[in-house]
Amino acid sequence: MSRDVDDTRTRILNAAWQLLEQGAGKGVRMADVAALAGVSRQAVYLHFPSRAELLIETTRHIDAMHDVAGRLAASRAATGGLARLEAFIDTWSGYIPEVHGVCSALLAMRDTDAAAAAAWHDRMAAVREGCAAAVAALSADGMLRTDIDGDAATDILWTLLSVRNWEHLRQDCGWPQDRYVAAMKDLARRALTTD
Amino acid sequence: MSRDVDDTRTRILNAAWQLLEQGAGKGVRMADVAALAGVSRQAVYLHFPSRAELLIETTRHIDAMHDVAGRLAASRAATGGLARLEAFIDTWSGYIPEVHGVCSALLAMRDTDAAAAAAWHDRMAAVREGCAAAVAALSADGMLRTDIDGDAATDILWTLLSVRNWEHLRQDCGWPQDRYVAAMKDLARRALTTD
DNA sequence: GTGTCAATTGACACGATGTCAAATAGTGTT
DNA sequence: AACACTATTTGACATCGTGTCAATTGACAC
CATH class of the missing domain: 1.10.10 (Arc Repressor Mutant, subunit A)
Structure with missing residues (x-):
């Protein structure tokens, strides 16, 4: 090595x-x-x-230091659409604070550097995959709203869970992390599920 | 002159x-x-x-060119909490595309320039005022969720309507403007109102 | 010793912001 | 006409950060 x-x-x-x-x-x-x-x-x-x-x-x-793959695999183990959604939000929300600094720098370079833009795009595409999987689990349980399709639901979840929204709530609004997580779970449930 | x-x-x-x-x-x-x-x-x-x-x-x-003050005043005229909320979303959503370029540039300078940071902060504080007014109208109509307070509701609406979220849905997700507006109205209603 | 590889040192090109001083209109005033 | 006043131009320059280059040093292996 x-x-x-x-x-x-x-x-x-x-x-x-x-x-x-x-x-x-x-x-x-x-x-x-x-x-x-x-x-x-x-x-x-x-x-x-x-x-x-x-x-x-x-x-x-x-x-590599944080074993992201392992964490995400764990969130996939949850049974039931809602539990699965919340596990994903837990995992991703816990990860953002660790990478927030690098994300900011990368986002700032996106305008001027093509490689940075591509790297950011890849990374966000991976997050979208996670969102899509959570939405699929919701759908499999019959809990997904019927008035929007899976892609739209994925886009909405992807938007809610953006690094920028984390920044905004944690830094501009001064929310503590646990409040952020709770609000995101609540928002996602209200935005995506029936009833 | x-x-x-x-x-x-x-x-x-x-x-x-x-x-x-x-x-x-x-x-x-x-x-x-x-x-x-x-x-x-x-x-x-x-x-x-x-x-x-x-x-x-x-x-x-x-x-000055767009008469922002006038537009916002018009949105205040709507009667009823929900109508008021939707009018505000319409106004603000229509305004974002006009100022998006300058907003991006200002946001990018925020890290390095204190004056830019202050200007951005002022501008966003004004938006938050609008959000607070919409939340208050909702509350006056008894339509505001009772499990969160007005400040929290304002923060959530403020976050949903951020320029970054507009960018994300319009540009990264490729949504057309009218779909963005409709989704925001739906999201705000689900996030903030009872029932 | 002799090579080899990693790292240092110092110089420099480049692009962008911002500063400065001198020259040059253009406008009116008397 | 001569004068002053103001806006604008011109070109040079300082600064800061990225990125490049070439010569040098130091350590370790054979």
């Missing part, structure tokens, strides 16, 4: 991660990352061709 | 507006604005101290 815990590459990724989280993605420069990693600015470019790539690799790194 | 329609200042504002809308706020440089206004780059700095100020003044300019 070439990726030792003390690898320069790993130290850089951890430094980027730390700065991105503590500063919520604002103005993290290559020089800052290098300084925190205890390495020269050029060393960063030796491992990552551009700032965009560094950010993208940082999200992969965080994913 | 110093603000003639052929004023250099006005030409610059119109140029900024046009570029911002057509490019959805992406990478509009001072030189681009100057070129479209048919003026030197320095002339822009003669009228606006910084890019942030130019963006802020552009939003004011658009507001």
Whole structure:
């Protein structure tokens, strides 16, 4: 395994991660990352061709550290449409705070950098898959509203659970995390289920 | 009145507006604005101290052109809580597309520029006022859910109607405007009213 | 020792914002 | 006509962050 815990590459990724989280993605420069990693600015470019790539690799790194695949698999185990929906919201809501800094930085680069835009798109497409699965489980239980189709329901859930909405409620409205989660479960249920 | 329609200042504002809308706020440089206004780059700095100020003044300019105050007053005229809520959603939803470009640019500057952050905050605070008024109308009609308070309801409506959600549904999900409006009315009703 | 690889060092190009000073209209005033 | 006043232009320059390049250092393997 070439990726030792003390690898320069790993130290850089951890430094980027730390700065991105503590500063919520604002103005993290290559020089800052290098300084925190205890390495020269050029060393960063030796491992990552551009700032965009560094950010993208940082999200992969965080994913690996947090076992995202495992968490999502667990949420799939829930039986029943509503339980499944809530398990998905729990999983995703718990994940957002961990990656929020990198997400912000990536979103900010989306306008200027094609690679960042593509990476963001991929990541969001994966979230949409999760939303679609939750909607399908709801539908299988006969709990999905009948006046909209699955795609529309998926889009709505996808929108409700966006990183921006998390930011808005947590930061602009000052809601605590548990209140955010409860509100999202409530909103999703009201938006998607019959009765 | 110093603000003639052929004023250099006005030409610059119109140029900024046009570029911002057509490019959805992406990478509009001072030189681009100057070129479209048919003026030197320095002339822009003669009228606006910084890019942030130019963006802020552009939003004011658009507001003035569109008679925002008048539109909002009209939405206040609706009788009944639900009608009032829907009128507000109609007004605001119709306004977002006009200012979306400037909003994007302002949002992108929020991280690096304090003036931009303050201007955005003010603008969003005004929207929240509108949300609060709609919630109050709902409450007066006894149609507001009783399990949450007015502030929470306002925050939820404010979140649903965010510019980001409009972007997400219109651009990432590819929804047409009328579908967006209908979905927002439906979502707001389900999220906020009893029954 | 000699290669090899990782990292450092310092210089530089580039694009964008913002500043500055001097030159140049254009407009009216007397 | 000469004058002043204002808006605008022109071109140079400082700054900051990204990204590139080339020469050098240091460590470890054979």
